[in-house]
Amino acid sequence: MDTSRLKRFAQYARRYLREQVTTKLxxxxxxxxxxxxENTEAIHKLTENIEVSGKEQVIEQVAYTWFNRFCALRFMDSNRYTSIGVISPAEGQFQPEILAEAKMGHIDEDMVSAQIQGQIFDLLSGTAPSPDAQGEAYRLLIVAVCNYYYEVMRYLFERIDDYTELLMPDDLLSGNSILAYTREAMTPENCQSVEVIGWLYQFYISEKKDEVFAALKKNKKITSENIPAATQLFTPNWIVRYLVENSLGRLWMLNRPQSRLFEQMDYYIKSEDDPPNPPSKGGSLIKNT
Known part of the structure; x- marks a missing residue:
C-alpha cells in the first residue's frame, strides 16, 4: 500500500475541505x-451548533464528515460494493458513473426518491435553470446515496437533511476537485485492504495531532474536542495480531499444550515457559481446540 500518497492526500484534503466549508459557511x-x-430549519441548527461548539469545531466536524463519506464511497466503488460507481467513473469515462447514467435517463429508483429524480432530470434537461446544472444534479445524487446507505450503515452514513448538505463542497466534478484527488490516492490497489480507511483517518488528523502536542509543550491543556486527534491512532492489522497472539494465544497454548494453533500465529513469540511443541502431523491441523 502506498501510504506516502495517502498521507499527502489526506493532509491536503483536510486543509482543502476546511477551506471549502469555511467559504460555504x-x-x-x-x-x-x-x-x-429556503432552509430555515437547517440554518437554525447550524447557528445553534456554532453557539454551543464554536465555529472552528463545526467547520472541523463538517469537513471530516464529507472526507469520511467520500473515502467510504470510493472504497465501496473500488470493491464493487456499490451497484454503480458513485465517486468512480466507468472504465474509459471521466465523470462518475452515477451521473453519466442519470444523464442518459437512468437513476436507481430504490436509491433516489421520485421527487429527487424529478429535480435531477429537470436540472440535466435545462428545465430548471442553474449556473452549474451537472454539479447540482450530482450533489443531489450524492446526498441521496448517503441517505440510502444510512439505512444499512448508520454508523457511517448519517442521514443528510441538515446543514451538512448546505456546506458540501461545490466543485466535485473538475479535474482539480476533491473527488479527483480521492480517486487518485485511493487506487484500486490501495483499496484492496480495508486498512486504507484507517491510514487515511490517521493521516487526516496527523497535522492536528502535531498542533495538540505542540500546545502541550507550552503547558496548554487538551480540550475535549482535541482528545481524538491525540489519542485515536490507527492500529495496523499486524500489531493487532501481535498483541492478540502473544496474550490470548499464549494463554491458549499454556492451557492446551497439544494444540497446533501456534502454526497459524505468525507473530507468536515463544518463551521459556511455553511447553514443547507437539510433533507435527502435517498441514496446520489444530488439535484439542
Whole structure:
C-alpha cells in the first residue's frame, strides 16, 4: 500500500475541505442568503451548533464528515460494493458513473426518491435553470446515496437533511476537485485492504495531532474536542495480531499444550515457559481446540 500518497492526500484534503466549508459557511449565513430563505430549519441548527461548539469545531466536524463519506464511497466503488460507481467513473469515462447514467435517463429508483429524480432530470434537461446544472444534479445524487446507505450503515452514513448538505463542497466534478484527488490516492490497489480507511483517518488528523502536542509543550491543556486527534491512532492489522497472539494465544497454548494453533500465529513469540511443541502431523491441523 502506498501510504506516502495517502498521507499527502489526506493532509491536503483536510486543509482543502476546511477551506471549502469555511467559504460555504460565510455564504449560507449571509444576511439575505438563499439558504436562510429556503432552509430555515437547517440554518437554525447550524447557528445553534456554532453557539454551543464554536465555529472552528463545526467547520472541523463538517469537513471530516464529507472526507469520511467520500473515502467510504470510493472504497465501496473500488470493491464493487456499490451497484454503480458513485465517486468512480466507468472504465474509459471521466465523470462518475452515477451521473453519466442519470444523464442518459437512468437513476436507481430504490436509491433516489421520485421527487429527487424529478429535480435531477429537470436540472440535466435545462428545465430548471442553474449556473452549474451537472454539479447540482450530482450533489443531489450524492446526498441521496448517503441517505440510502444510512439505512444499512448508520454508523457511517448519517442521514443528510441538515446543514451538512448546505456546506458540501461545490466543485466535485473538475479535474482539480476533491473527488479527483480521492480517486487518485485511493487506487484500486490501495483499496484492496480495508486498512486504507484507517491510514487515511490517521493521516487526516496527523497535522492536528502535531498542533495538540505542540500546545502541550507550552503547558496548554487538551480540550475535549482535541482528545481524538491525540489519542485515536490507527492500529495496523499486524500489531493487532501481535498483541492478540502473544496474550490470548499464549494463554491458549499454556492451557492446551497439544494444540497446533501456534502454526497459524505468525507473530507468536515463544518463551521459556511455553511447553514443547507437539510433533507435527502435517498441514496446520489444530488439535484439542
Amino acid at each position: 460565510g455564504v449560507v449565513l449571509a444576511e439575505n442568503s438563499a439558504a436562510r430563505r
